[in-house]
Amino acid sequence: MALLEVKNLEVQFALRNGALTALRDVSFSLERGDRLGIVGESGAGKSVAAFAILNLISKPGSISNGEVLFEGQDLSKISAEALRDIRGNKISMIFQDPMMTLNPVLTIGDQMVECLQAHRNISSSDARAIALQKLQQVQIPSPDKRLDAYPHELSGGMRQRVIIAIALLLDPAIIIADEPTTALDVTIQAEIMELLISLCEFNNVGLILITHDLGVVSQVTQRTIVMYAGRIIEQGPTREIINDAQHPYTQGLINALPQQTIPGQRLNQIRGSMPSLDAIPNGCAFNPRCDYTLDACFTQLPSYVRSGGCSVACHMVAQQQADLNHD
Amino acid sequence: MIAFLIKRTLQAIVVMFIISVISFSIQDQLGDPLREMVGQSVSEAERQALRDELGLNDPFITQYLRFAGKALQGDLGNSYFYKEPALSVILNKLPATLELVFGATIIIMFLSVPLGVYAAINPKSLLSSFIMGISIVGISIPVFLTAIFSIYFFSIHLGWLPSFGRGETVHMFGSWNTGYLTADGFRHLVLPCLSLASIMLPLFIRLIRSEMIEVLQSEYVKFAWAKGLKRRRIWFLHALKNTMLPVITVGGVQIGTMVAYTILTETVFQWPGMGFIFLEAVNRVDTPLLVAFLIVVGAIFVITNTLVDLIYGLVNPTVKLAGKG
């Protein structure tokens, strides 16, 4: 049994003129110490998937189908108290913008100690000691001064280090990091990412890294999920996805990387843009932008087929597999 | 902290200065001390002589400085009507007004926070809809109407509560007679305080609710949930502290409005406070009393505004009050 197993997860937003499906049939798993990347454009559903694991989707959204099994328990169905026990404790999250994530009117120390005290019976001084230790692990200078500081007194990079420290406070089994470096200065993005990865390795913590940056994913993760318009369209070992992407969308993403372009030439863009949730085309959501469409692409939702080590939702790939099998 | 206090004190002095100039101009244009001093039959030449003697024909600046000098010593002239020092007339009535404001403030503070927070946490519940419905009706009814109709229902119709005056008061010290310590005085306080609170209470309920709803959707509150904190802590520490910041600011501004509303309330209830006296002074063109009222109210404004800013600076760590960072 995997540490975390998400099965057929579906998330819907109940709006005035009907329900919008933000996540459809999302399934993946994670073992302890694994590093999984979730990539896709803005609006593809990556963050929704991340929040759904801890059942943190804000109204009017909710999990409408599927299971989120952590150590056997279905997080989407347990009681609020049981869920509280998991959040911040066994599964932590790191949000995107460190300025907005920390409460501006409380000290760093308060926000760290409260996390410890919410899950363990521990005195303030003991909690403070642990907090200090974690701050040292994330390489923050003069950590005891920082504990009494307010968020606005720290730089962006330091704040994100604090948040990483908070995520590690209770020695969780999994950390979900939602675009942890996007809001930071380009100069420190690499630093912070490296810190996060090394700490996860050191503590044998599973990491789900959500990002739109394929470059980061290729360096950091062992397996990758590619999302498009609320669905997983390709999933598999990162190496394979980067070197031998099957789905036309993934191929498009890889080709669009600046490293793939010959200097002097235009960047390879995928034409068109991802549809919004209320205007998803019939059949495969990618069909308006795809150069390899078959008839089925316009009418039928593609199901997952295995191609190499990857699972792909594409009619063309399915067709290729079928042809291969016939031979 | 020191820098802040110095800055605000300077600002206060500037504002008081402007108020004093305006007050003096009013005094100069409207007031005529001669009217009260001499009768009709005195000749014009004698009047002019008297004016010269009193310094009333001196240039504006000189007269102003004289006025300011006396004001700083507490002498704002004598009320035409009461024939007593204007400042002491006003200050005698101050406790009555303050007790009214105090009662209303207590009602507002202790009701608006719980009701506003509840309506924010459970926005769709029946009770919340009820609270918000009453609130919007509440802000649509002017203070004096609430006052009038509360008298009509509770006083005339039901006979539960008295309809005017302060009732029995107990002498505390100086000129302060309090109505809070006697049953009769307390009963007299109920309707006026409720009326005064009636328009500001719904205002604060709505404000707290809307601020809290916004705060509850913020990233840091979401992060607090993700950390697995108990919901009490999330609501009443993380969310509430951030909610109260703009409420404090608005509260400061509303104090000024409250003073205006006391004038209305005192008029309806014939409550012998500053506001009531002020209106009498207007009707009688009792200029020294008018001017004294302006200066006292101006001082109250300035002091309370400074206090509110100070409190805000202490509560909000992102305001560089103490000169840190």
Next chain:
Amino acid sequence: MSEETLAAPAPVTGWQKFKQSHLYYSFVSSKVAMVSFAVFAVYVVLAILAPLIAPYNPYDLAMLDIMDSEIPPVWQPDGEDRFFLGTDAQGRDMLSTILYGTRISLMIGICAVILQAFIGIVVGLCAGYFGGKIDNLLMRIADIQLSFSTLMVAIVVLAVFQAAFGAERYSELALPMLILVIGIAEWPQYARTVRATVLAEKHKEYVDAARVMGFRPMRIMVRHILPNSLSPILVISTVQVANAIISEASLSFLGLGMPVSEPSLGSLISSGFDYIFSGSWWITTIPAIVLVLLVLVMNLLGDWLRDVLNPKLNKG
């Protein structure tokens, strides 16, 4: 080269565009908004038509008969057919007086808000666009003015004017004075909002583009930046009209507003105050209900507008 004439698409009129807009959709799905707007429209129509539909002219002193005073509304035992809502202490027909009173209250409210908005928008545009010392100075003044409540300032100013001019002269000037005082007292709200929008828009590319093309600041401000701040201005305005009407009513109640001879709803309520306890409740109560209902629907509309135009709530 021949030009092919393509079939022109059906012209979309302004009204059709509006009907498809989010605003219209929200409006027709909100019963509260529709009812409030309808009630408000009724008020406006009645106010405008008051001289035509009022059964009597309440300002015509010759028509008043003191024997007609304090007659209750028609549904009461002593009521009379010719005075549908009864008469006041001077024998004036309540219905007519209320119609004219609503007209005056609405006129003061709307004119005062137009004045506030004008001053506030101009100041806000200048402060936001020019920045620097001008911005600092203007906003400092706005802050100080905001900390003095409108009602208090209005009471003081009007009291002084009344003392200076005497009651007679003052009555003649009451209407413009009220509009002026309420108008000048509340501009800071508008200024702040517009300034915030200007600051946000100032850094957008279209402003740079306009500047590069050599447009004068005024043109950029009015034609390009101002339309973007219309939403918040609209929201503030509805509530401000409601507040202005309440302020005017309060001032009239204190005797500092419209005189009893040319009453607004507030002065009507005030004149009836003494009579409510002696039994003639309708002199105060009926104008009170009219006033509260008007202010209530404006507040409801303002609330609804704020929710609809709130950009944060429009996420798909």
